[in-house]
Amino acid sequence: MAKRLGRKYLSQPATLLAKELVGKLLCRQTENGVMRYRIMETECYYGEEDTACHASRGKTERTSILYGKGGIAYVYLCYGIHSLFNVVTGPEGHPEAVLIRGVLGYNGPGKLTKAMAIDKELNGEDMVSSARLWLEDDGYKPSVRADKRVGIDYATPEYRDILWRYIADEVEYRPVK
DNA sequence: AGATTGATAAGG
């Protein structure tokens, strides 16, 4: 039986939750009904010291949401085209988040948000209490492997090469190379 | 390999 992920769970460090969230269900309620997709790929962004994290240059209008409570949605427009969806994690006041990079059926951060009708309108949504967007655990536990993060060449080498990307080891899931 | 697309953040 699936149960909704709560504040306490989502307030754990992103470094831990990035791996934990792989295999969980991302749920979206729209006027057409409920969608549920299993999370297959994530990335961890952790703290101002992580030069790949949007908060690395301090708190700004955009990144202030990263400093909020665990369980808040952080959605922003990338390259002017794609909405990217993150789950803010950790204690309030510390900037960290888990980027959802892929779900079963959609192998890219911009593709899954399009499929699930997630856009910046959902930025700041509290997934602990929201009726539109939330996370569930149905007990499924895939095996997970780690890899380097993608698309962050601008980061310093120590953070560019860190293994903060987590991918479910599923035969039917093939992430973009 | 190249085009696309617009919000964001830094600089003048």
Next chain:
DNA sequence: CTTATCAATCTT
């Protein structure tokens, strides 16, 4: 105000 940059995707 102006400009460079970007946690990507699709087409050639």
